[in-house]
Each structure stands twice: as C-alpha cells, then as structure tokens.
Amino acid sequence: MADMQVDVAIIGAGPAGVAAGIGAREAGAKDVLVLERDWDLGGILQQCIHPGFGLHTFKEELTGPEYMHRWVVRAREAGVTFLTNSMVFKLDEDGSLWVMNPERGVFKVTAKATVLAMGCRERPLGAINVPGSRPAGIFTAGTAQRFVNMEGYMPGHRTVVLGSGDIGLIMARRLVWEGARVEGVFELMPWAGGLRRNIAQCLNDYDIPFYLSHTVTRVHGKDRLEGVSVAEVDENRQVLDGTERFIGCDCLLLAVGLIPENELSRMAGVEIHPVTGGPVLNEFYQTSRPSIFAAGNVVIVYDLADWVSQEGVAAGRNAALYAAGALKEPLRRIDIRGGANVRLFSPQYVTAGEDVTVYFRVLRPIEKRCRVFADRGLFERKHRYVRPGEMNEIRLKAEALQALPRSVTTITIDAEEV
Amino acid sequence: MSDKTFDIVIVGAGIIGATLARELSAYALRVAVIDKASDIPSGASRANSAMIHAGYDDQPGTIKADFCPIGNRLYHELAGPLDFTLKECGSYVCGFDDDDRKHLEKLLQQGRANGVPGLEIVNGEALRRREPYASAEITHALWAPTGAIVNNFEAVLAFMDNAQQNGVELFLETTMEELLLSPDRGEVVGIATNRGRFFAPVVVNAAGVNSDLIARMAGDESFFIRPTRGEYYITDKHVGHLVKSFFFACPTPKGKGITVAPTAENNLLLGPTSTVQASRDDTSTTGPGLAEVIDGARRLVPSIPLNMAITAFSGVRANPDTKDFIVNVLDRPTGFVNAGGIKSPGFTSAPAIARHLVELMEDRFSRRISFIPDPAFVPERKHIPRFEQLPLEEKRRLAEADRRYAQIVCRCEMVTEGQVVEAIARGARTVAGVKIWTRAGAGRCQGGFCGPRVVEILARELGVPCEEITRHGGHSRYLVGKTKDYWFRGEK
Numbered sequence: 081m082a083d084m085q086v087d088v089a090i091i092g093a094g095p096a097g098v099a100a101g102i103g104a105r106e107a108g109a110k111d112v113l114v115l116e117r118d119w120d121l122g123g124i125l126q127q128c129i130h131p132g133f134g135l136h137t138f139k140e141e142l143t144g145p146e147y148m149h150r151w152v153v154r155a156r157e158a159g160v161t162f163l164t165n166s167m168v169f170k171l172d173e174d175g176s177l178w179v180m181n182p183e184r185g186v187f188k189v190t191a192k193a194t195v196l197a198m199g200c201r202e203r204p205l206g207a208i209n210v211p212g213s214r215p216a217g218i219f220t221a222g223t224a225q226r227f228v229n230m231e232g233y234m235p236g237h238r239t240v241v242l243g244s245g246d247i248g249l250i251m252a253r254r255l256v257w258e259g260a261r262v263e264g265v266f267e268l269m270p271w272a273g274g275l276r277r278n279i280a281q282c283l284n285d286y287d288i289p290f291y292l293s294h295t296v297t298r299v300h301g302k303d304r305l306e307g308v309s310v311a312e313v314d315e316n317r318q319v320l321d322g323t324e325r326f327i328g329c330d331c332l333l334l335a336v337g338l339i340p341e342n343e344l345s346r347m348a349g350v351e352i353h354p355v356t357g358g359p360v361l362n363e364f365y366q367t368s369r370p371s372i373f374a375a376g377n378v379v380i381v382y383d384l385a386d387w388v389s390q391e392g393v394a395a396g397r398n399a400a401l402y403a404a405g406a407l408k409e410p411l412r413r414i415d416i417r418g419g420a421n422v423r424l425f426s427p428q429y430v431t432a433g434e435d436v437t438v439y440f441r442v443l444r445p446i447e448k449r450c451r452v453f454a455d456r457g458l459f460e461r462k463h464r465y466v467r468p469g470e471m472n473e474i475r476l477k478a479e480a481l482q483a484l485p486r487s488v489t490t491i492t493i494d495a496e497e498v
Numbered sequence: 499m500s501d502k503t504f505d506i507v508i509v510g511a512g513i514i515g516a517t518l519a520r521e522l523s524a525y526a527l528r529v530a531v532i533d534k535a536s537d538i539p540s541g542a543s544r545a546n547s548a549m550i551h552a553g554y555d556d557q558p559g560t561i562k563a564d565f566c567p568i569g570n571r572l573y574h575e576l577a578g579p580l581d582f583t584l585k586e587c588g589s590y591v592c593g594f595d596d597d598d599r600k601h602l603e604k605l606l607q608q609g610r611a612n613g614v615p616g617l618e619i620v621n622g623e624a625l626r627r628r629e630p631y632a633s634a635e636i637t638h639a640l641w642a643p644t645g646a647i648v649n650n651f652e653a654v655l656a657f658m659d660n661a662q663q664n665g666v667e668l669f670l671e672t673t674m675e676e677l678l679l680s681p682d683r684g685e686v687v688g689i690a691t692n693r694g695r696f697f698a699p700v701v702v703n704a705a706g707v708n709s710d711l712i713a714r715m716a717g718d719e720s721f722f723i724r725p726t727r728g729e730y731y732i733t734d735k736h737v738g739h740l741v742k743s744f745f746f747a748c749p750t751p752k753g754k755g756i757t758v759a760p761t762a763e764n765n766l767l768l769g770p771t772s773t774v775q776a777s778r779d780d781t782s783t784t785g786p787g788l789a790e791v792i793d794g795a796r797r798l799v800p801s802i803p804l805n806m807a808i809t810a811f812s813g814v815r816a817n818p819d820t821k822d823f824i825v826n827v828l829d830r831p832t833g834f835v836n837a838g839g840i841k842s843p844g845f846t847s848a849p850a851i852a853r854h855l856v857e858l859m860e861d862r863f864s865r866r867i868s869f870i871p872d873p874a875f876v877p878e879r880k881h882i883p884r885f886e887q888l889p890l891e892e893k894r895r896l897a898e899a900d901r902r903y904a905q906i907v908c909r910c911e912m913v914t915e916g917q918v919v920e921a922i923a924r925g926a927r928t929v930a931g932v933k934i935w936t937r938a939g940a941g942r943c944q945g946g947f948c949g950p951r952v953v954e955i956l957a958r959e960l961g962v963p964c965e966e967i968t969r970h971g972g973h974s975r976y977l978v979g980k981t982k983d984y985w986f987r988g989e990k
Contacts, residue, residue, distance in 0.1 A: 117906055117909065165905065167906035167909065169906070169912055170890075178890065180893070180897060180904040180905075180906060180914070181904055182901045182902065182904045182905040182915075183901070184904070185894065185897040185898050185901065185904050186890070186893050186894040186897045186898075186904060187894075201942075201943050201946060201947065202943070202946050204808065204809070204942075204943060204944035204945075204946060205809075205944070206732075206807055206808045206809030206810055206944055207805070207807055207808060209788060209807065209810070211782065211783040211784045211785050211787070211788060211810070212782050212783065213780075213781065213782045214781075214811065215969070215974060216968065216969035216970070216974040216975060216976050219946075219949070220946045222946065223945075223946045223947075223949055223950065226950050227950055227977060228981055231950055231954070231964070232980055232981050232982075233964055233965065233977040233979070233980055233981065234977060234978050234979045234980065234981055234983065235977060235978065236978055237978055258981050258982070258984065259983075259984030260984075297785070298782075299782075302779075302972075303968075303969075303970070303971075303972040303973035303974035304973050304974055304975060330978065331978075343910075346736075
C-alpha cells in the first residue's frame, strides 16, 4: 500500500472523530481522512442500542447507532474519507501516523494536522484491587455490552454489577431484558457514578437493588465465577466489619471508571494531564504538539455523546485552520484552576482567542441550590444541584478574557452552595 | 481411550517437563508429556517471578547451588536458538543496615564459591546513579550482572514446542491416576490416566506442586510438598521505567521476600508473598497479601504508584520439606525418576536439571531404553512473530506476505490476527492459551477489547460455536449461551 498525504488525519470514527471530519471539511480542508480500527464506523455507540442520544443535536431521542448513522451520512456528504479496519499503531511527533489494515497492509499517513479521537477504555478488575480467584465470567460492562448487543451472546445468567457508571446501569437493565437475573448494583461511593435518569430508568423501573457505599471484597470460583463477597464501606471506603455477605452469581460486570486512551498521544510526546489522563488543551483543542488536536473522551470523559460531537466539530475546524496556516496566534495564556470542589476539567488553559466552554466534574455532590462559576465575574449560573456523575459547563467569552488585566494569569472555577 | 506405548512418560509440562522433553527429543526415543491443564505452562511455571537467578543464594554443596549458575548460562545460550525473550537486566540485593551488609558479604562469598561471575557490592549512591528511583534508605547492594528476566510463558512453550517439533507428544487435560507396575511391583510399566494408559518403562515425576503425590504412587515418602502461595501485582508499562534491574531485599527465612522487577515486556512485576496453605491449586489473591506486596515493593522503590496495577495473580510454589530439590532415580520400582520440589531457583535450574536427568537415565536405564542420538534433531525453533517488536519495515513485509498480520486483535500489546491464528495452529485452545502464546489480553485493558475477538477467532479456527470456548479449560466457559435463548427455551 502506498503511503498517503492528507490535510487532516483523524484517529477514531466515534462521535468525536466523525464530527471532527465534518468540522475539518467545513473549515476548508481538502483531504480529510478518518481512521477507524473496528470494522464499522460509530465507535462505542455501535453497541449502545438504547435510546437517549441526540436530544441536543437533533432534538429527538435516538439510539446510539441511529445517532451515529446521521453523523456519518453528514460526514460523507461533507466529503470526509473513512478507512475502517485501520489501526493506527504509531504516532510520530510531527503527527504522522502508521496504520495497519488487512486490505492495505502497513502504511504511513502524513498529515498537516491530526485530531486525536480515540475515546476511552474501561478500568479492568486488576486495576481496582479486588482479591480472590480469576474465573471466567468477569467482564467490563462495555465488553459485555458488545457481546450481548453486537455478537448475540450472554455473559452470564446471574449477574452482580460493581460500580454505577452509566454503562453498568444500562447493562443491568439490558440483561434483565434478556431474561437474566441481576442481583444488584454495588457502588463504592456514597453517590451514584452515572446519570440520575439512568438510575431511575435502568434500576428503579426494574426493581434492581442499588447499594451505595458497598463494594465487592472477593471473587470466588475456579473455572466459572461462583459468587462474590460484598460488604458495606465507611466514609473512608474501608470495609465495615460484619457486613460482608456472599452473593451467588456467574457473572460480574465492572463499571468502575473510564480512562482516556492516550497511548498514541504519549508516543507523540503530547503532554498528558495527570488528573484527567487526557491531553492538556487550550480552547482550540490544541495539544502541546501544535499540529495535534484532540476531542471527546480521549480528553475527558463526557456524559453525553451530543457534547462529544460538538467538541469534535470544533477540534476538526481548528485542525483544518492549522493545516491551512490560519489558526489564530495565541494572544496570552491564562491557566484554569480548579477550586475546592473540582475533580477535573478541560481545557487546562485559554489564550483569549475564542469563546470557550470549560467542562468540569465536582468532587462531592451538592444537593441544594448552588452556583457554578468562574471568578472575576466571568461566569455564574445557579443550579438546583451538582453531582459527580454529571458534567458541568462554564462558558467564557473571548472578549471578556481579552479585557482582563495582563497581570491575570489564572482563572479559578468551582461549584459551591449559595 | 486407546492405550499408547512410549519409551518415557513425563508427568507435568512445566519448565522441568518442557526442558527435559527437549533434551530427550535429541535422542531416538518415543517421549510423551502429560499435563492436567488445558494450556501450558500451568502451575508454578506460569505464575512466578520469571527471574533467571545468578546463583549466589544457595549454600555450596546443595543441588540448587550446583544447578542454578549452569541453568543461568544455558538460558543465555538457548534464548537465541529457541527464540524466547530474555532480558539481561542484572539484579541487586539491597541492604538497609549493617546486618544486611554482612549478609550481602555472605552472599558474595557464596556466589563466588558457586562460580557466579561478576558479583560486586556497590554503595547506595552508586546504585542510585544507575537506578534513580531506588529507595534512599538502601545503603548497599549486591550487583549480579548475570541475573536476567525471561518471559516464562515463552520459555516453557519454546522448550516444549521444540521438543514437539522433534517428535515428543504432548497430552493436555490428561491427569495421572495410577502408576502401573510389574506384577512383583519392582518395575515401572507405565501410567493410567483419565485418557487411557500410557505404557513406558520409564516415568518421570515432574509434577511440581503435586510431585510428592506422584512419588507416593511409587512408594516414595521421602519428601512432602508444602504448597506455598506467592501473590504478585503487574503494573502498566507506563511505570516500567522505574527500575532497569531486578530488585531484591535481603532474604528472610521465608524466602527471597518481595521483589521489584521489570518484566520481559517492560511492565513492573511486584511480589511475591510467601504463605503456606493446604490447597495445591488455590491461586486466589488476598487483601492482606496484596497489601504486603505493595508495602514490600515500596520499601525498595518508594515511588511505585498504587493506581498503575493492571492485574494481580498468585502462584503456588512446590515448596519441599527437604530444603533442596529432589532429583533422583528410585532403586525400586526400577524406571521411576523424581524431579520434584523444584522451588526457587527452580525455573533457572531447569535446563541444568534436565541435562543431569538425561545423564542419570542413560547411566541407570541403559538396559530399559537406548539413548541413540537422533540425526534428524533440530535444535532451534521460532516463536510466533512478535508484531509489536518488529521494526516498521518488517511489520510491512509481514503484513504484505499475510494480511492477517495487518488485522489488530489486541490493541494494548499490538497482537494481530495472524499471531492468534498461528497460536491456535500450535496448540492454543482457550482464551488463556492465546494469551500465553501471543500476549493478547495481557495488557492494560486485560482483554476488554480483544476478548470478543479472540473468542470469535478461536471458534472459527477450531470449528466450534463461540459458547464452547473456555477461558482456561475445564468448566470455564467464556459465555453462557446466545441471547434470546431464554425465550426460545421458554425459561425464566
């Protein structure tokens, strides 16, 4: 296979990557190539056959595949080129990509600008320190979702879900629909990891027990999983004596966190933020390598695909501008700082070149009237609550940023009770 | 189950069984190796530190002390021809005070007596110039340049694969149930298994943690195994740079203690604990055990982050009550060979033990079997291509020649479909088998991405439905059925 040269190369054809393709074409890039390692486009949304997508973008409720289908149609109409079964296995510092594809072999793509849109992966059992044996029947919720929704296989008959991330909640309901039993969802923290609406629609509506401040303390079974021990934990997440009990099950699903997938980014020397696990960005979605941009869950894990698509369009547009030598020069650098109740946020800094939305998650829930704000009067909005499972937005105007005295080099964002 | 006839049956396909099988395959002998597991290596050869010890730990005059440095040399010699990964990383035994310093001196003398080359004691500053993340509390360290790391999966497979290429037959999921003896019970005539009888005038007990049970079948009660659990963590490769060499603390009566080591693929390996247990096959991890691993590892390398573990596992060592390996030929029944109780440095010593066993058998069994060199013996073999490690141009060539090498299966370890198919062709039957051969699923996502793909390829290549594929043999089915089965079967 001959090597390729393009204006903008995009890694990943999930919601971020497909939208980035559109953004790049709309901003005038001629050759826009999206590389996808799976056999079909859509990324993880291929297996998200439940509704809940598109309320923001299309003002209607779609399933994951329907939502992505619309975006892919738009991208094809916009002239975006897609290559599936194409794994990018190496990313050079200048943004050149090395790709493997069973029809085309191994080849190199040289791009004037590159967009990282690799999404995230699930935290496995080994990463969360649950002792016991290692039998068959332990899956991350997303792997189980692929088996059930795409391959047509059942991961187990009796399931325990550890963690209350959205995929875990959705899979609990999905397994009940398939006739399996779900013994309960166990969450280490005193609050839910996923969206409130998923707790209601996936657990409460199906009488699936939901245990906060609980964890799995041991895995049992030699060949196939035979059960798990669960126990209550205190505020320091230490197991409370006497609360441990055994639950028989042949399947344990894990929904214990998503990790932005940045192996390629690291390879290219892109600076990774120690808390988000994603690239350090400015408001142009530009990483520490100027020709490399990033959008979506590879940066910070979002709640809604609609937001990811929106970010993708913007990242693609800026990548196209960069490829054409037309991206605005930074006017100044203002670092964003998280306040006392901020767990993580992105972008990490702004240059006052463009209006920007800062996305952030809180550390602790506030279940009463509260305000989400940036200091210096740059932004304030009242909320009825803030929760770790739900992302917050802070909108900053470029004009207001430009008007700040030159001595201002940081802005603090936070959420607090009113 | 038809009966089979061989010259030698080896019970156990761990590193001892594999190295011995390969030595024997150089002769015109019919050799069978049986193992009860679905994939090799299982048992202690699967779950250990993968350290090729230099040989300073063992008291001069023991079998261990004799075999360990020779085994170390043989691994260095054979890594090339047998194509398994060996990393010449060297090792440090770290001392924290004057008592430790004395102990290091003792190890130094012992090592020199055992013929270990290049040993020296360095001070803490010299250590930290080479290993900047080593603890500031370390005052002295014994440096052993010949200490090395192997990929222990690959090493066992390499010896056995080469043996099989030279005619040795491997029987998996085959459990020895009885030793067959002549009517006067004076001679070995074979073994009975769950898969029929294997007749042979020579039976070798290389059964690891079960070696005392097999010895009992021959009436040998000279040793007992005290199964000893060792728990480990493996970390993400992101922190693999924290050490270049293998780090030990000064040993205690319980063993060599918690170590910090690079793996052959640049993860960190932390562990093991050492806990005597009743069970010979319980490889669970425990809360206290894993906490001990972290504490012990951070004593050597304080900056090891907790959140970088990708998996934990445990192995059960064949810890004998004799303090030394049991490598002998029984006087009665004739034809029974012990290679049991091979705990640390057993993996290192294995190739030397294998050579010694062949000499022993030649000497003792010349009337039962003839050791005639096989002129067709091929002393080398190639592993499945390690796609991730190939230079770009070779990746290109391989993908050009076989396009299945351009189809990704495991993204973390960059394993292609070509490798998975080749692993199945060479004997992998389970998801764990594919992992052992190729590392698919051994990376940071632990099979989340490649699990469905590996199951699908196994089913396709073996011509069975996906539901029949197991994680690691036995009843470990990966999936429990098709969706909608409940409705089709009318169950609820």
